Amino acid sequence: MKFHVLTLFPEMVLQGLNTSILGRAQENGLISLHAVDIRDYTLDKHGKVDDYPYGGGAGMLIQAQPVYDAYQAVAAGKRLRTIYVTPQGKTFNQRMAEEFAGEEELVFLCGHYEGIDERVLEEIVTDNVSIGDYVLTGGELPAMVMIDAIARLVPGVLNNETSARTESFYNDLLEYPQYSRPALWHGKSVPDVLLSGNHKEINKWRRERSVERTAAVRPDLYARYQAKEKAILSLGHHKREHIHMMELLRRGNGELLYHKDENVMLYDRECGACFLTASTPEAGEKMTAALLSGSCPLPEAPRWFVVCQDFLADFIQEAFGFRIFHQCCQACYTRKEPLLVRHKDIRRLDEGAKGYFLENYPYGDEGYFMDRIASGFLYGAFVEGRPVGFIGLHDDGSMGMLYVEEAYRGKGLGASLEAYLINRLRELDWTPYCHVFSENEASKNLQEKLGLYLSGDTIWWLGREED
Ligand code: ADE
Numbered sequence: 001m002k003f004h005v006l007t008l009f010p011e012m013v014l015q016g017l018n019t020s021i022l023g024r025a026q027e028n029g030l031i032s033l034h035a036v037d038i039r040d041y042t043l044d045k046h047g048k049v050d051d052y053p054y055g056g057g058a059g060m061l062i063q064a065q066p067v068y069d070a071y072q073a074v075a076a077g078k079r080l081r082t083i084y085v086t087p088q089g090k091t092f093n094q095r096m097a098e099e100f101a102g103e104e105e106l107v108f109l110c111g112h113y114e115g116i117d118e119r120v121l122e123e124i125v126t127d128n129v130s131i132g133d134y135v136l137t138g139g140e141l142p143a144m145v146m147i148d149a150i151a152r153l154v155p156g157v158l159n160n161e162t163s164a165r166t167e168s169f170y171n172d173l174l175e176y177p178q179y180s181r182p183a184l185w186h187g188k189s190v191p192d193v194l195l196s197g198n199h200k201e202i203n204k205w206r207r208e209r210s211v212e213r214t215a216a217v218r219p220d221l222y223a224r225y226q227a228k229e230k231a232i233l234s235l236g237h238h239k240r241e242h243i244h245m246m247e248l249l250r251r252g253n254g255e256l257l258y259h260k261d262e263n264v265m266l267y268d269r270e271c272g273a274c275f276l277t278a279s280t281p282e283a284g285e286k287m288t289a290a291l292l293s294g295s296c297p298l299p300e301a302p303r304w305f306v307v308c309q310d311f312l313a314d315f316i317q318e319a320f321g322f323r324i325f326h327q328c329c330q331a332c333y334t335r336k337e338p339l340l341v342r343h344k345d346i347r348r349l350d351e352g353a354k355g356y357f358l359e360n361y362p363y364g365d366e367g368y369f370m371d372r373i374a375s376g377f378l379y380g381a382f383v384e385g386r387p388v389g390f391i392g393l394h395d396d397g398s399m400g401m402l403y404v405e406e407a408y409r410g411k412g413l414g415a416s417l418e419a420y421l422i423n424r425l426r427e428l429d430w431t432p433y434c435h436v437f438s439e440n441e442a443s444k445n446l447q448e449k450l451g452l453y454l455s456g457d458t459i460w461w462l463g464r465e466e467d
Contacts, residue, residue, distance in 0.1 A: 010035035089128030110139030171252030
């Protein structure tokens with residue numbers, strides 16, 4: 001990923017971002033940082049870039065010309081996402097960091113003095129972003145803050161097992177307290193549970209501390225968390241039918257758009273899907289109407305609607321012109337015990353497996369593959385050092401993509417791959433589930449053999465006609 005920073009102080013940006021994790025990420029070619037001195041582009045023979053504001057007022061403004069020319073030199077004819085770093089912008093948060101991390105190139109424009117001539121901002125800026133309600137002397141520090149938050153989401157920048165996307169601000173909760181050696185320091189001991197080795201108990205303890213901390217210092221986040229918990233409870237009345245929506249909320253991915261009784265609507269940005277369930281056609285009609293009128297706004301134009309009732313499938317087709325792409329049933333693994341994995345050589349796939357994956361998974365492109373390895377959940381079964389099959393987690397959180405080479409079928413490799421993935425997900429305290437095409441009897445048999453429960457009800461995936 002490439003970051004371009006348009007600034008009057010390029011050395012400040014370079015010094016701040018060339019060390020530690022981001023310095024290493026640049027050396028490894030995972031990110032590149034290009035600090036552009038706006039002054040290099042001024043046509044003024046004294047190197048001036050600022051002037052007095054028309055109409056009077058304190059201070060000086062950066063003029064349009066040098067900013068525009070610096071931008072043109074960087075963009076080279078492309079239209080790049082360009083962030084103007086300003087206290088007048090939207091407040092930066094983790095969600096925005098995730099969205100920006102999806103771009104290949106980003107331009108940051110740092111203001112100084114009293115700001116920048118509005119006319120050039122109108123021409124080049126796509127996003128106005130602030131880092132908080134306070135005023136700094138310039139945009140360099142805020143740009144560096146944002147670049148740090150975005151760059152750590154680029155695959156490979158942090159070399160931890162599970163993705164950075166699943167950790168802090170997970171599920172609207174703040175992080176729990178952490179402890180390291182020694183177990184006793186200044187007369188204070190580490191909580192016993194953390195020394196117990198019991199991961200289930202540890203996860204439970206951590207979650208409780210996160211909730212406690214969030215309630216104490218961030219009532220805004222806590223209110224969102226509570227609303228989601230209530231929706232999960234309602235969905236849990238028909239758990240097998242709603243496992244996908246419950247897991248999206250539990251894993252911190254879904255944004256709750258609507259919840260009343262057993263009628264729930266949520267949106268997941270990662271897969272670009274709006275998920276709906278309604279207890280009656282009347283309630284379903286009301287929800288669809290709220291989406292259409294904008295009284296319950298969708299955060300972006302969805303790529304999918306995923307609905308649990310046939311009447312909702314009808315409403316969505318009519319209201320949005322989407323058509324049914326998949327008809328599935330859900331299967332979930334709710335047993336306590338981990339599964340036996342017979343095939344011993346199963347490991348995470350990395351970029352080297354791209355060709356193999358693309359050859360054998362007809363529904364995914366390169367972007368999807370990269371995204372799935374970044375999620376940390378794409379595993380291959382290896383024989384004599386080469387992959388002979390794979391399985392992964394889709395962007396909606398369901399298990400899928402299961403593939404085993406013809407020559408290796410009938411040997412239990414598919415079951416091993418799925419069992420392995422189920423065990424990994426259970427370690428995170430997630431409930432593993434998958435969507436099985438309604439007509440795929442072989443897959444249904446595999447799910448039942450592994451001990452997953454199949455839901456008798458159908459869910460529908462609706463997409464745009466042209467996709
Ligand atoms: N420039 C000055 N103060 C700022 C802030 N709080 N956020 C973004 N840019 C700024």
